[in-house]
Amino acid sequence: MPFARTALSHRRFFSKTASLSRLDFSLAHGTRLAHTMRPLTPSDLNPAVIDVQYAVRGELAIKAEALRVQLENKFHGLPFERIINSNIGNPQQKGLDQPPITFGRQVAALMEYPPLAEIVKDIWPADVLARAKELRDEIGSVGAYSHSKGVPLIRKSVAKFIEERDGYPVDPEDIFLTGGASAGVSLLLNMLITPTKSGVLIPIPQYPLYSAALAQFSGIPLPYHLSEVDGWSTSLHEIRAAIEKAEKDGAHPRALVIINPGNPTGALLDWATMESIVHLCEEHSIVILADEVYQSNLHSPDTHPFHSFKQVVRRLNSPVPLFSFHSISKGVTGECGRRGGYFECTNISDEVRALIYKMVSVGLCPPLSGQIGVDCMVRPPQPGDPSYPLWKTETDCTHAALAQRTKLMAQRLNALPGISCVTSPGALYLFPKVELPDAALKEAERLGKTPDTLYSLELLDETGICVVPGSGFGQKDGEHHYRLTCLCPGVEEYVDALENFHLLFMKKYGAIN
Secondary structure (H helix, E strand, O other), X not given: OHHHHHHHHHHHHHHHHHHHHHHHHHHHHOOOOOOOOOOOOHHHOOHHHHHOOOHHHOHHHHHHHHHHHHHXXXXXXXXXXXXXXXXXXXXXXXOOOOOOOHHXXXXXXXXXXXXXXXXXXXXXXXXHHHHHHHHHHHHOOOOXXXXXXXXXXXXXXXXXXXXXXXXXXXXXXXXXXXXXXXXXXXXXXXXXXXXXXEEEEEEEOOOOHHHHHHHHOOOEEEEEEOEHHHOOEOOHHHHHHHHHHHHHOOOEEEEEEEEOOOOOOOOOOOHHHHHHHHHHHHHHOOEEEEEOOOOOOEOOOOOOOOOOHHHHHHHOOOOOOEEXXXXXXXXXXXXXXXXXXXXXXXXXXXXXXXXXXXXXXXXOOOOHHHHHHHHHHHOOOOOOOOOHHHHHHHHHHHHHHHHHHHHHHHHHHHOOOOEEOOOOOEOOEEOOEEOOOHHHHHHHHHHOOOHHHHHHHHHHHHHOEEOEEHHHOOOOOOOOEEEEEOOOOOHHHHHHHHHHHHHHHHHHOOOOO
């Protein structure tokens, strides 16, 4: 019996040793054992990720990039020579080429490489050198973390900017600098959505950041339609109806999103409507999220001025909680890639503000290059400063170009059969409506596409112009739109291509002879 037990033990030892040898051999030679871990699949991820959609960089943008690669081949066989990215408000993108503001770039350069100051001290304007020194004394190296809410000096500059804009005092502690306005929006939506069927009222059409963030954080979108026949105006009736429907469905409206000037519509809210919205939110204890990133993109400021919700709330002495967002990505600054923005808290308690601070601290701090961009945006050169004449010329030229392109594009689009386009008084976009023929609707159904996606894909294939289907922003059933930017240089040639395509499309599908 002892011998039998010993023999059995030996067999087990040699069997185990052999298994370990196979494992060692597998690890040494990069081969796989029979039992391997299965690959990661979408079913292993948070299901909310599957529901996130962001049309601005969706199917059309992906195909446009593939066509851009194809164009690199000398014998590409495409009926155009370049891709025109009219799908996204990205002013300095190659091909759109909005000139950056010199003042901001010079300050940024000195912050990135301080020894440059000695090289350019007799060449660059004195106010540029002074601003960079002031920021450098406050920040130190741009390679270091800042305060999680942003550099205190820059938050003071933002507070002063808002005070001068609205005429009411601002506490710099109410200012949070962010990596673009989108980062602030996502943070606050995440904090406002609770497990109790939280809903957020969003305009239709809307910038798809909001629907995407709600999907990510398991919030409920509560759409309210803007009135296209009234210039994409905001209807209190629509908002009330959306609130009533939400409450009937068991959802709890937590916040109301207002995009002013509008994206994708460019519409501006008037003072009376804004007052009514504030009173409505008081009545239903709803937080206002005021997306005001296009506040300086005004094509007719004398007839269509911008008013901030902060100003309305303060003038009404309203207790309504308000978060207001701004960004360096838009306006005449157009520094999208630097990721700079801020949000201001109004009527937000110290306890809630402390929780917001805790959450932004998780991300350590917003990008320093973006924070410097914010300072240059809210504290531009003033009359009498050495940099002011060039700054004024550059900003005036950009405003004039955007206004001229917007007006011309709207006029030309409205002259086409089957297209109606509200002229935009603000922002960077137009959102024309297209009456698509029945044959096009049937072809879209056959291909499993929305009709405006079919139209946009064929536009891209024939002209190289990339737009975003209206279905990506939301629209009424049976209506079809697309959004295009007003950033493209050579606008006459650009609109010529749009016109020629539209006429051929309508002829192809039997709408015109």
